[in-house]
Amino acid sequence: MSEVLTGIGVCAGVVAGPLLRLAGAPALPAPGPVTDTAAEFARAEAALAEVVAELGRRADRAADATVAEVLRAEALMADDEELREGVRELVEAGHDAPHAIDGAFAAFREVFAAAGGYLAERVADLDDLRNRAVAVLLGLPMPGVPAPGHPYILAARDLAPADTADLDPEQVAGLVTEVGGPTSHTAILARALGLPAVVACPGVLDLADGTFVLLDGGSGRVEAGVDEDIARAATRRASEVAAAASGLTGPGRTSDGYAVKLLANVGSAKNVPAADEAHAEGIGLFRTELLFLDRAGEPSHAEQVAAYREVFTAMAGRRVVIRTLDAGADKPLPFLHQHGEPNPALGIRGLRVARQRPHVLTAQLAAIAEARAETGADVWVMAPMVSTLAEATSFVAAAHDAGLPTAGVMIEVPAAALRAADLLRAVDFLSIGTNDLSQYTFAADRMCGDLADLLDPWQPALLQLIGVCGEAGRDLSKPVGVCGEAAADPLLAPVLAGLGVTSLSMSPRAIPAVRASLAARTEADCRRLAALAVAADGPVEARKLVS
Template sequence: MTGSLRAETQGTGTPLSGASMLHGTPVVPGIGFGPVIRPGRRPDVPVDTTVVDEAARGTELERFREAASVVAGRLRGRAELATGAASEVLSANAAMAQDRGWLKAAEKLISAGTPATSATDAATEKFAAMFQKLGGLMAERVTDLRDIRDRVIAEILGVPEPGVPTPTVPSVLFADDLAPADTAGLDATLVVGLATSLGGPTSHTAIIARQLGIPCVVAVAGLDDVQEGTSAVVDGITGDIVLEPDAVLAADAVETDRAELDRVSRWTGQGSTSDGHAVDILANVQDGAGARAARKTAAAGIGLFRTELCFLDRDVEPTVDEQAEIYGQVLEAFDGHKVVVRTLDAGSDKPLRFANHADEANPALGIRGIRIAEQDRGILYRQLDGIAAAAAATGSSPWVMAPMIATAAEAAAFAADARARGLKPGVMIEIPAAALLAEHILEHVDFLSIGTNDLAQYTMAADRMSSQLASLTDPWQPAVIALVAHTAKAGAAAGKPVGVCGEAAADPLLACVLVGLGVTSLSAASAAVAHVGAKLSSVTLAQCIDAAAAALKTDSSTAARAAAAAVLN
């Protein structure tokens, strides 16, 4: 997009009159302007040190169980009304509200005489401490867990459910962080911008905001000090938050942005640069419903089918037939089109109950992804059997890729297993070792797909869910771009496709840089497909190559973004 407020002001060299500026990590492009609103207060947990009479403890248990059930039911209802990532996250939170471990921890306290509200809080903090210790996306779930606690306590106390107020005029929402239940319910016509002091580019807030198309900036220092009612601009392109801006300049930036959105909405594919260099623009999905929604966009296929998200709430491994039915829904939605199925990326922040994950000191560096197969090859074999069965039933030819590949030997073993079932094998490039040895891995597989979320995390040795480290895990980091360049060069030399399916592919500006590096396909959230395709269609391949070269010469993510923008805008 070209309507950033920074671009507007830089054009004249005149700073915004009377404005002060904050800065964070941009995650959803666009410009939002309006008064600041904030989420309503969470219920106070009563300080109650009394011991409940033994005769009344049964009643107290029922109050807790009923409240937890009501909250889970509300979240499930919202999940059914939502689509894509919002539905997925709400469903996961509904399951969390009925998590047996959490329920039992609270029930044990209540049975010993602790009041239901205090027990709910204590059980939550016990699990929150556990999640924070695990780090990664598990730490991100602390916000979700505490949101469930607040909703359950509100239900026990009989007070209104906490959440985001419905503004009467288009407004920008500021918060420390947002629970998925709040983010998924936002009205994009009234909440026109979103900024949080916590979170990262792959947080639930960012993912759902991207699906809703709400301009969003995360990890904004100083945001908590901004008062409600303050006039503000959220610039999801540059990451700037402008307080009390010049109203005329702000309005002009919004109008420019709307004109760009109108142009984007008219893009219908096929993916290519303005001079005809073809690039597949694909969608990331997690189930059949998500695939059917993606089919309504201009996506040329599916570049990432996250299969593990279908099974997070399962106690028992789905049978081959059950898996074939699930995979078949996605293949049917994109009949005749490219579909890339990722095998289970379980472990770390996405533990599967039936995979018997061991407790690990650092699960993000532990048994996850393809490494689970080293402990139980049967899980992988049965999944590949399910994919092959779905392919046969639908007459499709899906591509399959394994996550967390670190060595050529791992790639070779997976490729043999996939080819034995008539499937086209590839692997994810998420570990720097795999990127550096891409040419050797390509001797065994037919394609590569770069997961920039994890690649940034492992390259920069920075938890991708840490708001304090969000600038390090920015995919614009030159070290990350250099690894993408090395991988794409290896693909070109081998004559094999190299795609990007991480969140980097959803950034229209960065998408052009990726194409300039030699990436052959881009897969992003459905809501980002048109933005990426439209931007790519407005530039030449030579511009993309020049932008990539400019970014590679820089020494920071901010400089890389600016260097690319200077070429492409």
């Protein structure tokens, strides 16, 4: 008899196969005596250096730019000077290298977990780094992904970036984790790799290795012990639908011609080929913070111009919506020295950085304007974390002063959503970041796996706020887009269109399925489905009513 487990679907697709768990962490041996502390510390330091080098090699081999960027960020954690100093202190206190490594990472783990937010989400990365360094010291194989020689579904409590970097899509058909949320690294990397995935699925690790499962990355359903013939028939049907979707091209629109632009989220020019392959109509979110991450100093004017120019040129006349620096909270930047905030998610982040360091914003706008002038690109600029009309008005003025004619703001807090009409009278467009809007609407940290149900983009209260923005856009004839993870859900796309959203920006891999979903419905269908979803008692009922 089959058993149904339920989690959160973070990358659509239906796959089936035997379930295999991630290989376990290396066990520490009994502590050994330390006679030469300098030599023992050198052993530990060499192990950390090997981990950094291996992650760098994996990043260089990674076919996907997002995977490579995440791996390099993890390598920087292993190369941290404070971490090495913690290892040194433990060695000098008499601990051997493996136990010193273990102790230093344990101390960092405690600090990260207590900090919450972005740092708490990086605990899985710390655990992975600890395991890899200990394995090097003990001469054991690196922990990681099984390679049985046949397709399977990978299960884990959580996945670190290094676990997913070398996934062979010929073997790993899908991912399921016990914890995590829609914005966890597992979710981000699954979408980047196009692997059907479910997170926050309690009970999955209680299943025995080899259990045949059917995984639906759209609904979050994992059925264990299902009949293999039935499961394979379901995956065949899903493959046929996906193949039909990938054959559709052209602009996003409903069956009766209502236009919903389909745009891509990118972090650099490396992501543009994937957007081209998916026939994206432009870029709806160019994340500029990747240029600023893990740097001791602000990138120069020339560096910024070059990075922006590369993307603008690659898009060849299509719209590029570029977000100004979204720093703080889950994206701390060393050169901003943002320390000591009691709650970083409610502190100096996004546009608020300009309150303390106005030069960072004006310098970035100047670089964007220069790159636009050099390429003649259709560049729209938007500010993150806007809460008030005064903030929106000030940003638009700064953009216009820099020579950027089209300026908008992101809707990420309820205060902005509720006053969307006022904002739209001052700006040219709105872009809704559903990840943060969920977080602030439900007072649920987007990195807290235990609250993942509150961050479900099908929550009727979230959809109601999106509807307020969409209605303002209709009344004022101005664009309202969605660039959060909600945009990538094919079932939700018609609902968002029905709420008045005029563009959806997502991972390029998600575009074909969203295009097909919109093409199968009329504008009236979309409005009807939107009304059903907003009126539902909760996200489960909303999905059920719409599907």
